[in-house]
Amino acid sequence: MSKEVIEQVVTYLTPNVPIVPISQGAEAFVFTTNVHPYNASACKTAGDIPVKYIIKYRPPKKYRHPSIDKTLTKHRTLSESRILAKLSQVPGLHVPKLIACDVYNGCIWIEFIGEDLPESHGFSNLKNFLWMYKTDPYNIAVEKVLFKVGEQIGLLHWNDYCHGDLTTSNLVLHQENGDWSPYLIDFGLGSASTLVEDKGVDLYVLERAIISTHSKFADKYNEWILMGFKSVYENEGKKGQQKLKDVIKRFEEVRLRGRKRSMLG
Amino acid sequence: MPYESIPQFDTRGVCVSLFRDVKNIEELRSKVGTMPFAVIDASCVCCREQLFSAVYKALIEWKYNRLRTKALHSECILSLSPTSNIGEAFRRFGIKEGTRNIICLAVVGKNETQTSELFDVVDGEEVELSDENLGSMFDLEMIKKVCWPLKVFQ
Numbered sequence: 001m002s003k004e005v006i007e008q009v010v011t012y013l014t015p016n017v018p019i020v021p022i023s024q025g026a027e028a029f030v031f032t033t034n035v036h037p038y039n040a041s042a043c044k045t046a047g048d049i050p051v052k053y054i055i056k057y058r059p060p061k062k063y064r065h066p067s068i069d070k071t072l073t074k075h076r077t078l079s080e081s082r083i084l085a086k087l088s089q090v091p092g093l094h095v096p097k098l099i100a101c102d103v104y105n106g107c108i109w110i111e112f113i114g115e116d117l118p119e120s121h122g123f124s125n126l127k128n129f130l131w132m133y134k135t136d137p138y139n140i141a142v143e144k145v146l147f148k149v150g151e152q153i154g155l156l157h158w159n160d161y162c163h164g165d166l167t168t169s170n171l172v173l174h175q176e177n178g179d180w181s182p183y184l185i186d187f188g189l190g191s192a193s194t195l196v197e198d199k200g201v202d203l204y205v206l207e208r209a210i211i212s213t214h215s216k217f218a219d220k221y222n223e224w225i226l227m228g229f230k231s232v233y234e235n236e237g238k239k240g241q242q243k244l245k246d247v248i249k250r251f252e253e254v255r256l257r258g259r260k261r262s263m264l265g
Numbered sequence: 266m267p268y269e270s271i272p273q274f275d276t277r278g279v280c281v282s283l284f285r286d287v288k289n290i291e292e293l294r295s296k297v298g299t300m301p302f303a304v305i306d307a308s309c310v311c312c313r314e315q316l317f318s319a320v321y322k323a324l325i326e327w328k329y330n331r332l333r334t335k336a337l338h339s340e341c342i343l344s345l346s347p348t349s350n351i352g353e354a355f356r357r358f359g360i361k362e363g364t365r366n367i368i369c370l371a372v373v374g375k376n377e378t379q380t381s382e383l384f385d386v387v388d389g390e391e392v393e394l395s396d397e398n399l400g401s402m403f404d405l406e407m408i409k410k411v412c413w414p415l416k417v418f419q
Binding site: 013014016017035037038039040041099100102104 | 271
């Protein structure tokens with residue numbers, strides 16, 4: 001399967017765009033490349049570090065009727081690109097920049113975020129970052145990062161967007177002047193939503209992700225994230241306080257019953 | 266003739282030039298539909314990235330026969346616009362009254378030979394299409410108004 005898909009991508013992108021596969025999910029394949037899709041001068045200006053771009057490709061699914069497949073791929077690619085484009089206009093919110101998208105082939109080009117952690121701790125997502133600090137779990141650096149993670153989610157929700165799949169590997173840390181700042185990635189399940197339910201579920205999913213991978217220190221970790229989350233809403237005055245109360249209340253309800261509200265379907 | 270290529274479309278090339286203080290704007294305006302290239306008002310373009318992202322998008326639409334306008338060159342102008350209104354895109358990003366600096370852009374086959382005289386009809390000083398030069402010509406307020414209509418985030 002995956003070999004076939006890689007061949008498809010290579011034919012589509014032509015040999016002028018060399019690709020390296022880095023990840024594969026149920027719906028999409030992720031590659032990196034060092035070629036900018038249209039702005040050749042952007043490749044040269046990065047100094048000593050080679051510039052990288054992400055290509056996210058949604059291959060056609062053979063088990064679907066071709067016309068349905070086309071519509072679905074187009075729809076999903078477009079909605080992910082739209083969300084990314086909208087979110088990059090929110091001040092303070094960190095998401096990778098959208099560079100190009102080809103909805104007919106299900107292809108998106110995005111800015112590359114992150115780096116490799118020191119001492120082969122792997123790629124700089126939140127999960128690996130927390131593992132890196134497992135011997136010193138309550139380090140101030142961890143607290144700072146988790147607070148900022150909370151802030152990012154708070155900003156996202158305050159602007160009425162939901163991520164849909166908040167996990168520790170979908171939070172990538174990018175180093176800026178020696179400080180780590182978290183970026184939200186993968187908006188494949190993202191949506192614009194005013195529902196408290198979706199926001200509660202977002203928070204719940206992340207909480208569960210942290211409990212399952214870093215269970216020993218999860219209480220403190222979740223507390224720090226929630227502190228960051230609350231700080232965004234509290235800065236918005238009375239309206240923010242009210243909305244925060246609603247979200248937290250729903251979050252606690254979701255925690256009691258689980259992610260799925262209805263038992264139907 | 267400055268010549269750019271888009272990696273994914275290796276059979277095509279993009280000829281693009283920036284002209285400062287063009288004297289025959291009226292003449293160009295009257296024949297804008299018949300010229301084999303797109304004429305873009307340079308005050309609407311702040312950097313190369315913006316321009317080429319539109320070309321890339323137009324090329325994709327062209328490759329899959331999804332052009333919304335009649336030709337690839339007009340599609341490039343439409344792709345610059347954040348809305349899908351063709352008339353509005355031409356009025357805003359195309360050549361108009363009061364335009365002084367223009368970008369001429371033609372997508373050509375890789376082996377086409379007559380490209381050197383392509384833009385001869387333009388009477389203006391040709392300058393390098395660099396981010397610096399574009400940066401000195403663009404109208405920030407205009408771009409803000411057109412491309413940043415989201416009042417919520419201001």
